[in-house]
Structure formats: structure tokens, C-alpha cells
Amino acid sequence: MNFLIINGSPRQKNTWKLVERAKQTLKNIDEKTQFTEINLINTQIPACTGCYNCFNHGENTCPHANIIQPIAEQMKTCDGLIITSPVYALNVTGLIKNLIDHLAYFYHRPYFFDKKAMIIVSTAGAGHKKVGKYLDETLRNWGYNERFKLMFTVSHDRHGYLPLNTKKKIDKESIRFYNSIQKGTLKSPSMNAMVMYNVWRAMAKNGHIPADKKYWIENNMLDSEYYPGIPCSIIKKLPMKIFYKIMLNFVGKNSVKAEE
Numbered sequence: 001m002n003f004l005i006i007n008g009s010p011r012q013k014n015t016w017k018l019v020e021r022a023k024q025t026l027k028n029i030d031e032k033t034q035f036t037e038i039n040l041i042n043t044q045i046p047a048c049t050g051c052y053n054c055f056n057h058g059e060n061t062c063p064h065a066n067i068i069q070p071i072a073e074q075m076k077t078c079d080g081l082i083i084t085s086p087v088y089a090l091n092v093t094g095l096i097k098n099l100i101d102h103l104a105y106f107y108h109r110p111y112f113f114d115k116k117a118m119i120i121v122s123t124a125g126a127g128h129k130k131v132g133k134y135l136d137e138t139l140r141n142w143g144y145n146e147r148f149k150l151m152f153t154v155s156h157d158r159h160g161y162l163p164l165n166t167k168k169k170i171d172k173e174s175i176r177f178y179n180s181i182q183k184g185t186l187k188s189p190s191m192n193a194m195v196m197y198n199v200w201r202a203m204a205k206n207g208h209i210p211a212d213k214k215y216w217i218e219n220n221m222l223d224s225e226y227y228p229g230i231p232c233s234i235i236k237k238l239p240m241k242i243f244y245k246i247m248l249n250f251v252g253k254n255s256v257k258a259e260e
């Protein structure tokens with residue numbers, strides 16, 4: 001298996017120590033496990049300019065596509081994503097937020113329905129749950145089928161070793177992450193995931209952003225209440241049929257083009 005690690009810390013220290021433990025655990029399961037690492041600090045992604053090109057004309061027209069698209073491609077081809085951020089001012093780091101802004105087209109055109117991810121967050125004392133939740137929500141909106149979460153207040157002994165309890169939690173979650181990818185079974189989406197899917201589905205159907213409509217049609221996503229092939233009971237689908245109709249009506253009356 002090949003894991004892509006996107007490191008949102010500008011350094012390889014507290015959060016990285018947690019990542020290294022997870023790497024070691026994944027490697028212990030299978031010594032052929034491989035890791036591709038992207039340290040965002042080295043990618044020099046300029047700030048998102050808010051040009052709307054990705055939304056309106058496709059992600060390849062982003063002025064920073066030469067840096068962003070190779071990252072997006074690796075996210076698409078890896079077996080599992082590990083994304084990390086320390087808490088900065090009760091939020092993700094600017095490095096991670098800038099990447100998320102550049103990839104915001106995945107809200108409109110979600111892709112990662114058969115993918116799983118693990119989120120690793122560290123903090124000195126506060127904000128880790130909120131940051132973990134934000135990253136979870138972001139990846140869920142991009143389609144990620146399952147997200148595993150490790151959020152820690154960093155403490156280590158005078159030799160710099162992680163506490164036993166932290167190591168145990170990392171090991172447990174990393175093994176769950178690995179097994180879930182290896183089994184290849186896909187989870188039924190949460191209601192939150194289905195609601196957001198149907199919001200974007202209605203927007204795409206409405207067609208005020210042609211790039212979105214084209215994507216949803218090409219991927220046969222317009223005709224069902226969740227991405228085709230993902231297990232989903234009729235009990236979950238039924239309320240979405242009604243919600244989608246309401247959304248279509250709402251979007252039809254209220255939509256404006258992104259530039260307007």
C-alpha cells in the first residue's frame with residue numbers, strides 16, 4: 001500500500017512525531033508499505049487569488065495548477081491519505097487552509113468516494129477537537145468514505161518519547177485505517193454526507209456552473225441520492241428524494257453565477 005502524507009506543519013516536530021509512530025505501525029503490518037510525503041512548507045503554493053477559475057472553468061485553469069494538480073493527482077492515486085495539522089490560533093495552519101482553498105472545487109465536484117483518510121492533529125492545549133472536526137468535514141464533503149482521527153495534546157517525557165497511552169491510540173487507529181483500506185469495504189454515508197451531496201447535486205443539475213454540471217453528468221452522479229456504488233439503504237435515500245426536490249426549487253429561484 002502507498003500512503004500519501006500531507007504535512008500541514010511548517011516543521012517536522014510534535015505532529016510529525018505522531019506521524020512517525022503511525023508510519024511505524026503501518027510498516028509493521030506490512031514492511032512493503034510505502035509513504036509519499038508532501039511537506040507543504042516546501043511546495044511554495046501562493047495564496048489562492050479567488051479567481052474562481054477552478055469552479056467555473058475547471059481545476060486546470062487555476063493559476064497555480066502546476067503545483068496543485070500534482071498534489072491532487074497523488075491524492076487520487078494513493079491507497080490512503082494521511083493529512084496533518086498542528087493547531088494554530090485555534091484553527092488549522094495557514095499552509096493547510098491554503099491547500100484546502102485551492103482544492104475547494106472538490107466540494108462542487110466531489111471525487112474521493114472510494115478513498116479513506118487519517119487525520120492527525122496536535123496542539124499545546126486547545127482546539128484539537130475543533131481542527132479534527134473541520135478536517136473531517138472537509139474530507140467528507142470531498143467524498144472520502146471514511147476518516148480516521150487522531151487528535152492529541154502533545155506531551156512527551158524528558159527524552160522526547162510519546163506517552164504509552166498516545167502510542168496505543170495511534171497504533172489502534174492506524175491498524176483500523178489499514179484494515180479498512182485492505183478490506184476495501186465501503187461504508188454507508190452519514191446523513192450529513194448525503195445532505196451535502198444533494199445540495200451540490202441540485203446545484204449541478206441547475207447548471208449555473210457548467211463545469212459542475214458536466215462533471216456530475218459524466219460521472220453518472222445526477223440520478224441517485226448518493227454516489228453510485230456506495231451502499232446506502234432506501235430509508236436513507238427516501239428523505240433525500242424530497243430534500244433534493246426542495247433544493248432544486250430553491251437553487252432554481254436563488255442561483256447566481258459565481259462571478260456575480
Ligand SMILES: Cc1cc2nc3c(=O)[nH]c(=O)nc-3n(C[C@H](O)[C@H](O)[C@H](O)COP(=O)(O)O)c2cc1C
Pocket residue numbers: 009010011012013014015016086087088089090091122123124125126127154
Ligand atoms: C503560530 C502558532 C499558533 C498556535 N496556536 C495554538 C492554539 O491556538 N492553541 C494551542 O493549544 N496551541 C497552539 N499552538 C501550539 C501548537 O499547536 C503545538 O505546539 C503543536 O504541537 C505544534 O506542532 P508542530 O511541532 O508539528 O508544529 C500554536 C503554535 C504556533 C506556532
